[in-house]
Amino acid sequence: xxxxxxxxxxxxxxxxxxxxxxxxxxxxxxxxxxxxxxxxxxxxxxxxxxxxxxxxxxxxxxxxxxxxxxxxxxxxxxxxxxxxxxxxxxxxxxxxxxxxxxxxxxxxxxxxxxxxxxxxxxxxxxxxxxxxxxxxxxxxxxxxxxxxxxxxxxxxxxxxxxxxxxxxxxxxxxxxxxxxxxxxxxxxxxxxxxxxxxxxxxx
Numbered sequence: 220x221x222x223x224x225x226x227x228x229x230x231x232x233x234x235x236x237x238x239x240x241x242x243x244x245x246x247x248x249x250x251x252x253x254x255x256x257x258x259x260x261x262x263x264x265x266x267x268x269x270x271x272x273x274x275x276x277x278x279x280x281x282x283x284x285x286x287x288x289x290x291x292x293x294x295x296x297x298x299x300x301x302x303x304x305x306x307x308x309x310x311x312x313x314x315x316x317x318x319x320x321x322x323x324x325x326x327x328x329x330x331x332x333x334x335x336x337x338x339x340x341x342x343x344x345x346x347x348x349x350x351x352x353x354x355x356x357x358x359x360x361x362x363x364x365x366x367x368x369x370x371x372x373x374x375x376x377x378x379x380x381x382x383x384x385x386x387x388x389x390x391x392x393x394x395x396x397x398x399x400x401x402x403x404x405x406x407x408x409x410x411x412x413x414x415x416x417x418x419x420x421x422x
Contacts, residue, residue: 222408226369226418227268227378228386232256232290232401234282234319242317249285256401257289268403269294274303274374278311278381279342280322284334286401287380294378304338309346310365313382314358316349320382323347362388366416370408390418 233253236244249257261269275294277287287295287305295305313320325342328334346353352361366389369377381389383398390406398404406418 222370222411224370224375224377225405225407225421227272227376227403227405228390229260229286229290229378229380229403230383230386230398230400231278231280231282231286231380232260236319237400242315242319245318246281246322247319248281249289253282253400254285254289257286260286260290260401261292264291264403265293268376268378269297272374272376272378273298274306274372274377276306276308276311276369276377276379278313278322278385279307279309279328279339279346280312280320280382283311283380283382284337288333290401291378291380307337307339307341308365308368309342310352310361310368311379311381311385312346312353314355314384314388316355321347321349358385358388361385363415365389366408366418370411370416390420 233250233256235247235250236242238250269291272294275287275291275298277283312322324347325339328339349355362385384394386398387394387396404420405422406420409417409419
């Protein structure tokens, strides 16, 4: 049976390591341009997906959290008013093991004033250690886990904020494909019960 749910995958906007590629910057924040891109995203989505989506999920990195807070504030507020908190999902983290792709510990995130009110309790103690499920070589298995997790959710329209490499893996898009910063691609599941939870692009 085919699925009627829609998943909108959003890549974060420009972060400091993107300007002149520098993987040595630890968990980089958005640049001023990245914040403007997120504000533009808010304007372009306020009356459509922010008004209709019923779940918001993000990677725990600074750049994805900032993109979520600046770019999707109306959705976040609407869902929270209905009792549905923003979900921070460790398996949406970036693929690499350079400093730019290693997030802050749960304790540090919980103490960050900018992220006050976000529930980081689901994060594992070692979520930012690149071993096991989070090792770069295990990205395909991690992507499959995310697809199956999304398909098991009861919500029908979900927005996922993450990183280009893991988004390409989740959507089975060639790794050479350029997924623009701040760009959304929408997918649905081919079937409701196939083993790999395969997605197909709809926009």
